[in-house]
Amino acid sequence: MTSGSIPNAVPNAVPNAVPNAVPNAVPKAVGVYGGGRMGGGIAHAFAIVGAAVTVVESDDASATAARERIDASLAKAVAKGVRVAGTFDVVTDATALVGCSLVVEAVPELVDLKRDVLRRITAAAPDAAIASNTSSLSIDALADALPDPSRLVGLHFFNPVPVSDLVEVVVGRRTAPGLVEVAQGWVAGLGKTAITVQDSPGFASSRLGVAIALEAMRMLEEGVADAADIDMAMTLGYRHPVGPLRTTDIVGLDVRLNIAEHLERELGPRFAPPRVLRDKVAAGELGRKTGQGFYTW
Ligand SMILES: NC(=O)c1ccc[n+]([C@@H]2O[C@H](COP(=O)([O-])OP(=O)(O)OC[C@H]3O[C@@H](n4cnc5c(N)ncnc54)[C@H](O)[C@@H]3O)[C@@H](O)[C@H]2O)c1
Numbered sequence: 001m002t003s004g005s006i007p008n009a010v011p012n013a014v015p016n017a018v019p020n021a022v023p024n025a026v027p028k029a030v031g032v033y034g035g036g037r038m039g040g041g042i043a044h045a046f047a048i049v050g051a052a053v054t055v056v057e058s059d060d061a062s063a064t065a066a067r068e069r070i071d072a073s074l075a076k077a078v079a080k081g082v083r084v085a086g087t088f089d090v091v092t093d094a095t096a097l098v099g100c101s102l103v104v105e106a107v108p109e110l111v112d113l114k115r116d117v118l119r120r121i122t123a124a125a126p127d128a129a130i131a132s133n134t135s136s137l138s139i140d141a142l143a144d145a146l147p148d149p150s151r152l153v154g155l156h157f158f159n160p161v162p163v164s165d166l167v168e169v170v171v172g173r174r175t176a177p178g179l180v181e182v183a184q185g186w187v188a189g190l191g192k193t194a195i196t197v198q199d200s201p202g203f204a205s206s207r208l209g210v211a212i213a214l215e216a217m218r219m220l221e222e223g224v225a226d227a228a229d230i231d232m233a234m235t236l237g238y239r240h241p242v243g244p245l246r247t248t249d250i251v252g253l254d255v256r257l258n259i260a261e262h263l264e265r266e267l268g269p270r271f272a273p274p275r276v277l278r279d280k281v282a283a284g285e286l287g288r289k290t291g292q293g294f295y296t297w
Contacts, residue, residue, distance in 0.1 A: 025185065025186075025189045026046055026049050026050065026051050026102075026186055026189040026190060027051060027100070027101040027102045027186070028050075028051060028052060028101070029051065029052050029054070029099050029100045029101060030046045030051040030052070030053050030054070030100055030101075030102050030103070030104070031053070031054045031055075031056065031096075031097040031100040031102070031103035031104070031121070031125065031128070032046070032053060032054070032055045032056070032103070032104050032106060033055075033056045033094070033097075033103060033104070033105040033106065033107060033117050033120075033121060034055075034056070034057070034105060034106040034107035034108070034117070035055040035056075035057050035062070035063070035065075035066025035067075035069065035070065035090055035106075036066070036069075036106065036107075036108075037069075037159060037160075038106045038133050038157060038159060038161060039055060039066070039104075039106030039107075039133075040055075040066055040069040040070045040073060040161075041073065041157065041159065041160055041161025041162055042104050042106055042133065042157055042161055043055050043070050043088050044070055044073045044074055044077070044088075044161060044162050045157075045161050045162060045190050045192070046086065046190065047070075047074065047084055047085075047086040047087060047088045048074070048077060048082055048083070048084050048085060048086065048162075049085060049086065049189060049190055049191070050085035050086040051086045052086055052087050052088075052089075053086060053087065053088040053089070054088075054089055054091060054096050054097055054100060055070070055088060055089065055090040055091070056090075056091055056092070056093075056094050056096065056097065057090055057091070057092055058092065059092060060092060063090045063091065063092050064090075066090045067090045070088055070090070073162060074088075076162075077162060094120045094121070094123075094124045095124050096124075097121060097124040097125040097128070098124055098125055099125070100125045100128050101127070101128055101129065102128060102129050102130075102131065102186065103121045103125055103128045103129075103130050103131070104130075104131040104132075104133060104155060105117050105118060105121065105130065105131070105132050105133065106133040109134060109135065109136060109137065111137055111141065111142070114132065114134065114137065114142055114145075115142060115144075115145035116145075118130060118132075118142060118145045118146055118152070119145055119146070122146055122147060122148075122151075128151070129151055129153070129179055129182070129183075130146070130151050130152050130153075131152070131153050131154065131155035131183065132152065132153075132154050132155070132170075133154075133155060133156060133157055134154060134156070135156060135203075135206065136201075136202070136206065136259060136262055138172075138199055138201075139152060139153070139154045139170050139171070139172035139175065139199040140172045140173050140174070140199050143172050143174055143175075149172065149174040149175075150174050150175060150176040150179065151176070151179065152172060152174075152175060153169060153170065153171065153172070153175045153179050153180060153183045154168065154169065154170025154171070154172070154197075154199065154203070155167055155168075155169060155170070155183060155186075155187070156168035156169075156170055156203055156205070158205075164192070165192050165193050166192065166193055166195065166205070167187045167190070167192050167193070167194050167195075168194075168195055168196075168197050168203050168204060168205055169183045169184055169187065169194045169195070169196045169197070170197050170198075170199055170203055171196060171197065171198050171199060172199045173199065175199075180196065184196065201262065201263055201266035201267055202259065202262075202263050202266075202267070206259055206263075207263065207267075209244075209247070210256060210259050210260055210263060210271065211270075211271070212234070212244045213244040213245070213247065213248050213256060214260060214271065214272075214273070214274060214277075215244075216230050216231075216234075216243070216244040216245050216248075217245070217248075217274040217276050217277055218274050220245070220276060220294070221274055221275060221276050227245045227246075227294045227295060228295075230243065230244070230245060231243020231244065231245050231246050245293075245294040245295070246294070246295060248287060248293065248294060249287035249288050249293035249294055249295050249297070250287065250288050251287070252286050252287050252288075252289060253277060253280050253281050253285065253286045253287050253293050254281050254286050256277065257273050257277055257278065257281050260272070260273040260277070261273060280293065280294075
């Protein structure tokens with residue numbers, strides 16, 4: 001991998017909350033806490049546009065796995081002609097985050113773990129802006145762990161990060177307005193598109209995606225049409241690249257059941273999981289990963 005230049009900084013008003021950040025460009029030094037599926041992809045995305053990325057992992061074995069994951073992902077991009085303008089390193093000591101102006105946390109979706117990690121990030125990089133890649137936890141609830149909650153914003157990347165164009169910028173009640181603007185600039189600097197969403201259950205993407213999928217399941221239960229035809233109503237009728245039931249198979253029926261239960265608790269009975277979803281999960285039909293979901297794989 002080559003070291004190279006950071007995309008040109010746009011000299012613009014830089015909010016006090018994030019002293020080293022530059023709108024419309026990525027920060028020069030970025031930390032990623034948790035180098036798994038998402039963290040590895042996020043490290044990839046920042047490294048190719050020129051950042052020096054420091055990935056923090058929990059132990060040596062996980063660090064080795066993260067390094068191999070990111071190397072493989074960058075090698076794949078290079079094979080397609082992508083230039084890697086930045087660098088990455090994987091460490092197990094969070095103090096290496098010193099000097100980062102942005103740290104993105106991408107550890108597993110456990111509120112206590114994430115709060116603990118946010119505190120570690122603040123201790124290691126007290127001036128950094130912090131982003132959480134949470135897909136379902138409240139940014140406000142996570143911000144409670146920080147001495148300065150205005151420094152936390154949601155950056156909800158999509159899987160796989162290197163080829164996904166969308167990032168949700170999730171705005172907590174106490175997120176600094178300047179940080180939101182800067183975060184939108186970072187997303188643009190990654191060559192991706194930001195949508196800005198207030199901190200709310202399911203943000204925009206999960207809430208809409210799950211709403212359509214649950215309705216598709218209810219239609220299946222009612223015998224309105226079979227799975228392939230329900231999916232085609234959306235692929236051919238609305239130009240969705242993949243139908244809602246096939247998408248559920250790819251995501252995992254268990255994953256979608258968890259999200260639906262969460263949204264039902266937060267937003268009410270319109271997100272109640274249909275019987276067919278509960279039955280299939282109970283039967284171990286979790287979609288593509290088990291070979292059987294709404295389709296046979
Ligand atoms: N997988 C997806 O499709 C997806 C999409 C969007 C957002 N997310 C969110 O991204 C986050 C991470 O998900 P993932 O799928 O990458 O999980 P993952 O299990 O693949 O990766 C988590 C990584 O965190 C590391 N880790 C765990 N505890 C740690 C600690 N104390 N210190 C440092 N590293 C630690 C693990 O070793 C692992 O490499 C979650 O909040 C998830 O909800 C996931």
